[in-house]
Amino acid sequence: xxxxxxxGLLALLPATALAGGPEPFxxxxxxxxxxxxxxxxxxxxxxxxGMRFPMEDGPAFANSQVYMHGGYLGPGxxxxxxxxxxxxxxxxxxxxxxxxMPLCPAGQGHQGQDIRPATCDDGVHWNVSTTDGTVxxxxxxxxxxxxxxxxxxxxxHGTGNVVxxxxxxxxxxxxxxxxxxxxxxxxxxxxxxxxxxxVAGIGFVFxxxxxxxxxxxxxxxxxxxxxDGAIESTDCAAIEGWAWDDSNPDIxxxxxxxxxxxxxxxxxxxxxxxxxxxxxxxxTLGSCEHGFSVEAxxxxxxxxxxxxxxxxxxxxxxxxxxxxxxxxxxxxxxAVPPGVRRQISxxxxxxxxxxxxxxxxxxxxxxxxxxxxxxxxxxxxxxxxLSDADEGTVWLMDPGYRRxxxxxxxxxxxxxxxxxxxxxxxxxxxxVPIGTPVRAARFLxxxxxxxxxxxxxxxxxLTEDGxxxxxxxAGGDETGGGGAEDGGGPNDGDADDGVGTVGPxxxxxxxxxxxxxxxxxxxxxxxxxxxxxxxxxxxxxxVFIRRERFFPGG
Amino acid sequence: xxxxxxxxxxxTRNTTAYESLDTAARRNVDDAPVPVLVPDDxxxxxxxxxxxxxxxxxVATAAAGQHVSIQMSxxxxxxxxxxxxxxxxxxxxxxxxxxxNEGVWVASWIENGVAYNIELECADLKDVACQDSAAVVALxxxxxxxxxxxxxxx
Numbered sequence: 001x002x003x004x005x006x007x008g009l010l011a012l013l014p015a016t017a018l019a020g021g022p023e024p025f026x027x028x029x030x031x032x033x034x035x036x037x038x039x040x041x042x043x044x045x046x047x048x049x050g051m052r053f054p055m056e057d058g059p060a061f062a063n064s065q066v067y068m069h070g071g072y073l074g075p076g077x078x079x080x081x082x083x084x085x086x087x088x089x090x091x092x093x094x095x096x097x098x099x100x101m102p103l104c105p106a107g108q109g110h111q112g113q114d115i116r117p118a119t120c121d122d123g124v125h126w127n128v129s130t131t132d133g134t135v136x137x138x139x140x141x142x143x144x145x146x147x148x149x150x151x152x153x154x155x156x157h158g159t160g161n162v163v164x165x166x167x168x169x170x171x172x173x174x175x176x177x178x179x180x181x182x183x184x185x186x187x188x189x190x191x192x193x194x195x196x197x198x199v200a201g202i203g204f205v206f207x208x209x210x211x212x213x214x215x216x217x218x219x220x221x222x223x224x225x226x227x228d229g230a231i232e233s234t235d236c237a238a239i240e241g242w243a244w245d246d247s248n249p250d251i252x253x254x255x256x257x258x259x260x261x262x263x264x265x266x267x268x269x270x271x272x273x274x275x276x277x278x279x280x281x282x283x284t285l286g287s288c289e290h291g292f293s294v295e296a297x298x299x300x301x302x303x304x305x306x307x308x309x310x311x312x313x314x315x316x317x318x319x320x321x322x323x324x325x326x327x328x329x330x331x332x333x334x335a336v337p338p339g340v341r342r343q344i345s346x347x348x349x350x351x352x353x354x355x356x357x358x359x360x361x362x363x364x365x366x367x368x369x370x371x372x373x374x375x376x377x378x379x380x381x382x383x384x385x386l387s388d389a390d391e392g393t394v395w396l397m398d399p400g401y402r403r404x405x406x407x408x409x410x411x412x413x414x415x416x417x418x419x420x421x422x423x424x425x426x427x428x429x430x431x432v433p434i435g436t437p438v439r440a441a442r443f444l445x446x447x448x449x450x451x452x453x454x455x456x457x458x459x460x461x462l463t464e465d466g467x468x469x470x471x472x473x474a475g476g477d478e479t480g481g482g483g484a485e486d487g488g489g490p491n492d493g494d495a496d497d498g499v500g501t502v503g504p505x506x507x508x509x510x511x512x513x514x515x516x517x518x519x520x521x522x523x524x525x526x527x528x529x530x531x532x533x534x535x536x537x538x539x540x541x542x543v544f545i546r547r548e549r550f551f552p553g554g
Numbered sequence: 555x556x557x558x559x560x561x562x563x564x565x566t567r568n569t570t571a572y573e574s575l576d577t578a579a580r581r582n583v584d585d586a587p588v589p590v591l592v593p594d595d596x597x598x599x600x601x602x603x604x605x606x607x608x609x610x611x612x613v614a615t616a617a618a619g620q621h622v623s624i625q626m627s628x629x630x631x632x633x634x635x636x637x638x639x640x641x642x643x644x645x646x647x648x649x650x651x652x653x654x655n656e657g658v659w660v661a662s663w664i665e666n667g668v669a670y671n672i673e674l675e676c677a678d679l680k681d682v683a684c685q686d687s688a689a690v691v692a693l694x695x696x697x698x699x700x701x702x703x704x705x706x707x708x
Contacts, residue, residue, distance in 0.1 A: 045633060099653040102639045111655040134605045136612035139621035140677035142658065150610045150627050156656050165614045166578075166603045183657060184678045192656050196671075198610075198627035200555060201638030204662040204671035205651070346667060347555045347630035351638045357555055381638070450556040 025217070026088035027062075030210045037067040038096035039105040046215050047195050047207040048130065048151055049269055052171050053216040054115070054193050055178065056126035061116040062089040062213055065188045079188040080120035091210040102202055111206040112154065112194035113213060117178040122189050125178045127155045129169040130216070138165045141181040145169055154194035157181045201351030229253070229274065229290065230323035231310035236301060236331035240293045242281055243274040243312040243322060249287040255322070257294060258309040259329075259358075268358055270294060271313075295359070296329065298444075302363035305330040333364050337443050340375035341453035344444070350452065352381035354415030355444060357452065366447040378454050382416050389426035394418050401435030401459050413441045433468045435459045556609065557628045560667045561704045562589055568698035574599035575700070583701045586611040588628040588668045591697035598622055611702070619677035620684075622693065627669040643687070645694045652687045659690035672697070 031040035053060070063084065065071050070079025094101060094109035101109045117125035129145055130153045137144040138161060146152045158176035163169055180186045195209040229243030243253045252275035261267040278291035300306045307326035344350060350357065376399070383397040384405060394411070395402040405411050411418050436457040443455040460472035571594055572580060582604035583590045590611050592602060597617035605612045609629035615622050641651030643661065650663035657679050662671040672694050676684035683689035 043635070045635070097655055099655060100641065100651050101653060102641075102651060103636065108653075111653070134607065134612075136605050136625070137614040137621070137623035137673075139616075139623070139658070139675040140619070142621075142656075142675060144612075144614075144623060146605070146607065146610065146612060146625070148607055150607060150629055150631075152625065166605055182679065183676060184680070196625075198557075198630045198669040199636055200630040200632040201636060203630075203651070203664045203669040204625060204627065206653075345558055347557055347632060348638055348664070350555055350632050351634075351636065354634055355632070356634045357632055451558070452555070 024087070025059075025221070027214055028088050028090050030091050030208065030214075031094075032091055033095055034064055034067045034090060034092070037064060037073075037092070038094055038109055040091050041094045041104055041208050043103070043208050044211055045208070046211045046269075047197060047209070048153070048212040049215070050263065051130040051153070051212055051216050052128065053213065053220040054127055054130050054153065054155060054191065055117055056128045056172075056174065057118060058217070058221060059087075059118050060217070061085050061087070062091070062113055062210070063116065064090060064092040064095060065114045065190055065192075066095065067092075070188050084116055085118075085120065089210075089214070091208075093206075093208045093210055102205060103207060112156075112192050113209045114190050114192055115213070116188075116190045120189055123159050123177045123179050127158050127175045127178055127191055129153070129171055129173045129175055132171050133169055135163050135165050135167050135169060138163070140183045143175050145175070150198055152194075152196040154192075154196065156192035156194070157187055157190060198347075199351075200347030228320070228322070229255070229310075229312055231257075231308065231325050231327045234296065234308060234327055234329045237296055238293050239296055239308060239327075239329065240291070241274075241310060241322060241324075242278060242290045242292065243310075244285060244287065244290040245312075246285075249285065249290075252289065254313045255292050256311045256313055258311070259297065259300060260306055262309050262326075263311055267309075268297075274312075296331070297359050298334070298362045299358050299360075300329055300363075301331040301333050303330070303332050333362050336362070336364060336368060336372070336445060337439075337455055339372070339439075339443075339455040340458045341369065341372045341445075342375050342378040342456050344378045344452040344454060349378060349380055353378075355452075357444075357446075360442070361444040361446050361452060364445045364447055366449075369445065369447045369453070372453075372455070373458070375456065375458055378456075382414070382420075384411070384416060384418065384421035385424045385429060386421045387426040387429045388423050389430075391423065394421045395429070395432075396438050397432070398435055398459070400433070400462060402429065402432040403435040404437040406437055406440070410438055410440050414438065415442075431466075433460075433462060433466070555630055555632050557630055557667050557669065559588055559628055559704055561702065562666060562699050566699050568594070568700055571599055571698045572700040575602055575604070576600075579604040582606050582611070584703060586626070586702040587704070588626045589666045589702045589704075590626065590700050591624060591670065592700050593622060593624075593693060594696045594698045619681060621673075621675040621677070623673040623675070624697070625669075625671040627671075628667075630669065643691065645691055646697070650691075650694075652691065654687065657684060659684060659687060661687075661690050661694050663694075670697075 030044055031042035033040040066073050068074045069077035069081035069084050092110055093113055094104035097108060097110050099108055131147040133145040133147040136146040141157055143155045144152055155175055157179055159179035159181050161176045163175050178191050180189045193209055195207050196204060197207050199205050231241040233240050243255045245251060245253050252273050254271055255274050256269050256271050259268045272292045272294050274290050274292040276291035277288050281290050282288040306329045308329050310322040310325040312320045312322055379398055385395050385397055394405040396405045408418050444452060446452045460468045463469055571592055574596055579602050586606050587609055588611050592613055598615045602613050602615040611626045613624040640649040643650040643652045645661050645663045646665055648663040648665050650661050652661045659674045674690040674693060
């Protein structure tokens with residue numbers, strides 16, 4: 001079964017000639033910048049699926065202003081050189097610039113995409129709104145439009161604005177004309193087009209517009225592709241079907257699944273390649289490798305009916321809707337495992353833990369959530385560590401506790417990898433109390449207020465000297481967590497080993513007890529006024545060092 | 555994914571700045587889903603246009619050839635392939651990214667649980683305010699909380 005990325009993906013083919021456009025349309029792949037102009041971002045995410053192309057008419061030519069004819073680092077010649085007004089398109093997001101751009105491979109670069117209009121004429125061709133939205137700023141040479149979802153679209157260097165700050169605009173509504181305005185200076189005749197979004201883990205940032213521009217250009221000119229097939233079944237585990245191009249059965253067709261409505265930019269989109277072997281297709285189609293199967297998103301398992309539209313796409317062309325589309329997906333929420341709930345309090349934490357809310361977070365009714373005890377907030381970021389005296393045991397640092405990360409499978413279930421573990425001094429690590437092993441699978445949920453929680457084990461309270469309450473048994477993950485196989489770390493069942501233990505260890509494993517007595521025994525668990533022992537101060541220092549390494553100051 | 559807004563206490567609300575906004579701007583501040591920050595410069599306040607969406611607010615204003623744009627977001631998009639990163643500047647006590655392209659200076663940071671972004675665009679590219687990052691950072695430091703619909707009453 002495939003697990004695919006959310007947000008609207010488009011398979012971009014390099015220099016693909018397509019029929020039906022203003023002329024055969026060709027484009028270089030995303031991230032492929034002109035030689036010597038920097039390293040592009042190879043990112044096929046369509047950040048603004050469904051947007052309209054930002055110029056009223058075509059053809060239009062996305063390429064570099066600086067490194068092509070007429071640019072100050074170009075090969076010479078004037079800006080109206082025919083090569084500037086020809087396909088293929090060329091990405092120039094992340095082109096060499098000297099200021100911070102966190103999504104560029106170099107950490108700095110060009111913020112958007114330069115687009116030339118159909119002809120090298122100033123003030124003739126219209127820029128138009130990509131979306132229904134609000135004009136949120138007009139500068140000397142810029143216009144910003146913000147969509148309902150918060151995505152901001154920027155047009156720079158235009159002239160003759162016919163919109164005003166604060167007004168609403170409709171998709172396709174005229175904004176101004178393509179020009180060379182640059183305050184009191186001038187640039188070449190083009191539109192510098194930006195997409196800006198609030199992205200988890202970063203905040204406001206310019207994201208790559210290139211794939212969104214390709215998709216919108218193809219849509220504008222009706223570059224309809226081939227492809228046929230059907231969406232056949234949905235159960236609570238998977239969504240399945242098939243698709244192919246009968247004129248070219250050797251090519252695997254991509255399928256876009258749109259959840260909640262049609263392909264209009266407002267609904268989540270995932271893309272999967274229909275390349276699975278299906279024996280039942282062999283006779284029917286004379287070709288077998290055309291099936292697809294996608295894991296059902298956990299967030300849609302809320303008892304409600306969700307339409308799923310399916311489209312065949314090929315070569316990045318506009319999609320054809322498959323037979324039986326839309327199909328209804330209706331599943332009850334999965335059972336919530338026992339435990340406490342820990343709030344995941346910001347998008348930055350979601351990003352740090354590699355959580356994909358659409359796929360990973362169950363939608364649970366508010367009453368069920370309210371019945372689950374609230375515990376400490378979920379850790380800000382995953383920190384996996386090894387002791388320099390025992391590099392065979394990986395721990396997850398959960399503030400106040402270290403918790404056994406029992407295997408690579410367990411780590412993977414949490415979106416982590418054991419290879420990311422850092423080596424810490426045993427003198428520091430051994431003093432950190434041991435909590436329950438990390439659960440074998442993560443379970444995340446949210447209710448109608450949108451607040452995310454992880455279901456986890458309560459941990460034992462700490463004593464005044466920062467160790468575990470010896471009378472406490474925090475229990476743990478009854479499904480495993482990996483601790484039962486290797487003794488749960490340094491504590492092999494001996495309560496006097498000086499590192500604390502999870503609780504009475506009746507089966508001698510140090511992990512969950514074989515008789516299932518790992519559940520809550522009502523110890524009262526963690527105190528809200530946890531003391532700050534010496535080891536905790538040392539941890540703060542180590543975490544600080546770690547952050548310095550990943551985020552060097554400047 | 556919605557950001558959890560930490561609404562500032564009403565005692566921190568700058569009523570002088572709020573009352574310097576025109577009626578339409580004040581109405582939109584009152585309706586904003588996130589804490590609204592505005593510059594404290596009276597000239598910028600007088601011309602400020604405030605807009606709002608379900609999860610965002612924005613301020614646009616200008617004076618003396620300097621255009622200021624502020625965005626505030628209470629809803630982040632989650633892209634699993636984008637890893638967390640922190641900017642190397644400090645703005646209003648928070649790690650911030652500062653960037654510059656096409657003549658526009660930009661600072662972005664997270665405060666009150668909300669993503670903020672301020673941009674400074676000079677009509678004259680030779681304007682001293684657009685020669686380096688100092689002006690946009692200084693401008694960010696002048697931002698004052700003027701309200702929002704979730705404001706915490708003291």
